[in-house]
Amino acid sequence: MLGGVRPPIASLVVLLLMVAALTVIGLDGIPTSGVPQAVLNGEQQIAADTALSIRSSIDAEASAVRRTADAYPATSTSTPTTTLKALTAARKAALGGALLDRRTGKLLAAGGRTVPLTGVDIARTASGPDTIPPRLVTSGGTRQLLYFAKVTLPAQDDPDQDQAPSRADRQLLLVVSEALPALTAYGEGRTAQVLDASGKALATAVRGTASETAAHSGLSAAAARAANGSRAGTGASGTLLGTTTGSRRTVAGWAQVASATGSGATDDLGLVVLTSRAAPATTTAADYSRFALKTAGTLAMVALWLGLALYFLVQQPLLRLYLSAGRLARGVTGAGPTERAELSRPVPVHGFGELARIGRALESLRGQLLGESGPQQFPARRAPGYRALAVVGVVAVACWALPMIFLLNRADAATAVPAPVLADQQARTEIATQRIRQSLDQSYTDLSEAAASLPGRSRAAQTEVLRQSLADHKQYRSLYLLNRSGGTTLRVGDTPLRTLVHVPGGGGITTVNTSGRIPAIAAYAQVRPGKGQAPAAGVVLFGEIDVKALNSLLPRPKLGNVWVTDADEKVLAASVGYRAFQSLPDPGLTRLARATQGAPGTTGTATSAVHNTSSGPSVDAAAPLAQSGPTARLGWHVVTAEPAAALQIPAVQAQQRTMLAGILGLAVSALCLGWLYVVVIRPLRAVAVLVERLAGGDRRTVLHPVNHDEIGSVTRSLELVRQVLAERDRAARSGRAAGPFRPPRENTHQR
Template sequence: MRPPIASLVVLLLVVAALTVIGLDGIHAERVPQAVLNGEQQIAADTAQSVRTSIDAEASAVRRTAGAYPATSTSTPATALKALTSARKAVLGSALLEPHTGKLLAAGGKPAPLAGVDVAKAASGHGAIPPRLVTSGGTRQLLYFAEVTLPAQQEDANQDQNQVPSRTARQWLLVVAEALPTLTTYGDGRTAEVLDAKGTALATTTRGTAAPAAADSTLPATAARAASGSDRDTDASGSLLGADSGNRRTVAGWAQVASATGPGDTDKLGLVVLTSRAVPATTAAADYSGFALQAAGALAGLALLLALALHFLVQRPLLRLYLSAGRLARGATEDGPTAWEELSRPVPVHGFGELARIGRALESLRRQLLGESGPQEFPARRGPGYRALAVAGVLVVACWAVPMIFLLNRADTATAVPAPVLANQQARTEIATNRIRQSLDQSYTDLNEAAASLPGRDRAAQTEVLRHALADHKQYRSLYLLDRSGDITMRVGDTPLRTLVHVPEGGGITTVNTSGRIPAIAAYAQVRAAKGKAPAAGVVLFGEIDVKALNSILARPKLGSVWVTDSDNKVLAASVGYRAFQSLPESGMTRLARATQGAAGTAGSATSAVDRASSGPSVDAAAPLAQSGPTARLGWHVVTAEPAAALQLPAVQAEQRTMLAGILGLTLGAACLGWLHVVVIRPLRAVAVLVERLAGGDRRTVLHPVNHDEIGSVTRGLELMRQALAERDRAARSGHAAGASRSLRENTLQR
């Protein structure tokens, strides 16, 4: 009996203390932490874009070098021209002898090789990572790739009768390019690429940057922070810059390094720094007074419940326990002691089950003394202790329900600052650009494969498609269509397409409109080369694995991301989904439609706070592309980040207030439920048994279930039942003997 009551009081007092600790720690800063976190993630997203661009360029240089059809008669000049003629971003290039570093051929501007140990770079195992070098006061990236040429050489020292040895020669291709173009999102934001010393290598600004954003100390601070972190991870952070009136500079930094192991950008030491001046918050938020009031109210309720349970349950039950023990001793003993135990009446305390048990015990006491016989008790009874437990839960609910549903509600119109909305929109635009680049690259890769098909026999064309499938992991299937739309050649998985069409030109499209998996595909025309054998089909399709697309959608603290078609049906998502279903909230659909703009325009990104069914969220949407192969699709990217995940004072206060209410209601109900299980329910069972016993039922054996006060009462009742049953048997035996004597006496008299 005591543990549930003590636990109820202690746990409610703990919830009161947690309420004070949780709400007292919320303070409004001039710049909310959510704004700092958003800028940090924008820097991380921008760094990932830079890393992806460098990795893609390094892979493209290696792939081009590996696919070069070198022969033993190839010259360095012709090879260099063939390797770099199609690359528009090349500033300068060179072919070197990898063992000596001797220049074999050069193109464009002289490649800045000073300070690069070519022999050491080429001696490493695996791919050679890019290098950051200086040329003419500007920083450039050097990309390396090995070109293997078969050759048959005659060693001058060999005997002329010996067969010439066939060996392979290797050249080292060096391509110099500028740093990847840095794209900035969000009006007034500045983005910079820094080296390890904090020197800006590239800077872009979108719109007009506020004067506060021009904080000269931020680059050096960001470089120091990056140098103090692990270079093998994509470390990032946020900084606060200078004040300018009611605006404050917020900056984020992130390393351009691989997060999944050694990568091409790990040794470059590049850092991305983004900064933007945001309005400073002047409204104060102090929840300490509310926390003390709520905690005091809960502590008062806990003490009130403790007193009520003590006087209405605990003390009456202890008195009943003592009375039952006294009657049990009187029923089993003889002499003056038994008379003394049974002579005192049983006091009736409390109400409900305890009062019923007390009245029944008093009846049993009188039956043991022989003062009365069995007594019937009324079937209709008043409220019992179960009603008391329910009333206790309602008392706790009077405190908890307002905490959960009413108090400290965050106003969605004012709780989310404008910079947080702007950051969500900017991150959505970055995600959109990342998806667009992935789809554009898939289209470019498919074009390269399509250009390699004419002039080859069927076996060679199949081999080209197999190599393309192996080199480009985003494809799940490659196939050629003829003029009628039939598949004439295929490699990879079974196509998902259900739409049979032979489109003109090239681009990105969907090739099904239903099913569990959407089939997004790149397609390109296969041109017939003059004087060469035609390809086995006229259009090459490459179905893009939706898993590969889904994997690039998710980003930390961006929330859920969806790619939708022109009808706002889901094509890809960062969370579980069914293909071609609608967006989960109608507000997201309205937001996606709002990005479409006027007829004939590409539209623009937008954002809003949506009071969704699962709670308020910060949503944003952006058109997928304004140019390129995906521009005419009308697709969108929609993101939704729950406001509960943002570190905003109003939202934090709402969350912690709700948590305190939920904890208080759960723990209070649990403890009162415990009291019901171990005290109230057994009391109800004992009340029924003792009334039956007092009503004359001497056959039902009373078995104690629990080893507590109620179990002791049950054991005492069983002793009383046995005593009463024995007395009834003795009385019946005496009555039978008296009747037999009377019968004999009457017979003798006759």
């Protein structure tokens, strides 16, 4: 099916013309006016990142409420009032709390603001699974979140009951009301909102000066409709375009506050995050259509020239040679006068190179069959053949393709990336920094709670507390206590990678090692016994944080590679494979990380830049990890790098599609001409050598046809000629009469 001379030549022409057409379609289809698609995508991802932060905060708070309820040391003297006070005392964000009977829904204790329970089916909620998702309710015209946890108190006598008390444990339901998590807008001039299912803004944050609010432009209602139109609980997101003011247009992104990977605690809340900002719209469109037509027309002319050259220099001469060889074979094998007359017709020599050599050798063989000449030797030096023609064809296409790949439509790193895209990368880096900081802060908070519960307990009870804490917090790989001399007195989980020799004071996050294969990052908190309590087995509780858990927080769509570095710009965690404590992969990233440090004693600021790398422009950003809290003294940074080629930037798209057209053209020409070389040129070279040997007197080498195509037919014809000549030579050596075969006279044949 792939043999013969016609398929590769036809395929070469057709495929090159297709590449020319794709060049026109690809370059002409680049949108170069209005708001770039990269800006729309960036706003969508910022909304999705903000929604993820809110969802993580709600999930963490719901888990904390349940964990506090599970860890409450209830006794037979615990009352609903004392239990509620103990469970909500440490919850600074709690607006109010309530304890209800899980079976009847009766209110047993309340504290703080009145918890709005209207519309909440307590019995049905309590009878469900232990993990109860939060609810969004309205109280006093404001929206609040209700968090639930099941509490079990030991049975006790109820003096208000006349009948004998029941000795069954009391099953209670804890309800804590809190405001929505704090909302932060990232990026100058950006507005962020949390909407309910109807599009009402529940929280709004503005950074800098926003030109127009999303509510005034009608984007809030449009975002709510788009979110409601998506399947609930899928983490869907999208973009919207607002009004145009001068040369700027409002760009908005929306995202559901829901899990995209499965059922989550926030899926039924119906919350939507909407972010918006005014972005400059491109008014002067770059015209790539004229360039596309010129380059496509040039390639089409090259394709037609190659097709005609191969048709007249290879295909037609080969077909004529095929007919001549067939006539010669019929002349030596046929018994009738018509077949023998074929030998009287000279073999025409067509083309050049191998075909010309075969034609001349066939003519010599015809003379030998007629007895007009003997074996003929051919010169060893050959003129350039069809292999050189194939190389010329590849070079001709390469002259078109190489400028497309390396020279034309090159994106300038300084001007190709629009300023809003660079600002969005910086904003997303700040959001990633907040997400990592929240995770580390939560790790420290959880460890502090565990440390506060250790004094006054037996060693076995302390071990059980640490085991339960390790099971509840997947970010830890081990928990251990150190004494004043730095010795480990109690440990659960894996063996620590490394421990500190000098026990630190206070609490926070620290790196235990500065070299090695795996960074040892740990949260630590002092274990201080209360008044009248026995001291714990150690003085400092450490929780070694699994770097894999930290790495899992870093990847985000269209954010590129993400690294967490220490104060010396050495990598501690990354979204891609890395070696611990190695330098950042590009010096520009290191300079960017250092630029975030700011003046001594300050927290530093986020920054961004476009760097020109070996693979093209890269949109990079860096931000200090913490401005306050347990991670503030670390001096860590978060650095991101997204290749501009992964963003839908018109200048970069033009470069990519121009390069792709050049690569396709070069690949197609190399493939088809290589195909022609394998099925035509290489067999022709082999046949040319064999037929010249045959014409030179070699009657022993058998000519085996390899392919069932024109060259195979020529080879079979030559093998028949070889057999006739070999039989004639054997007859001459044995003394038999074997005169030269002569065709009959033309007039005799006519009669």
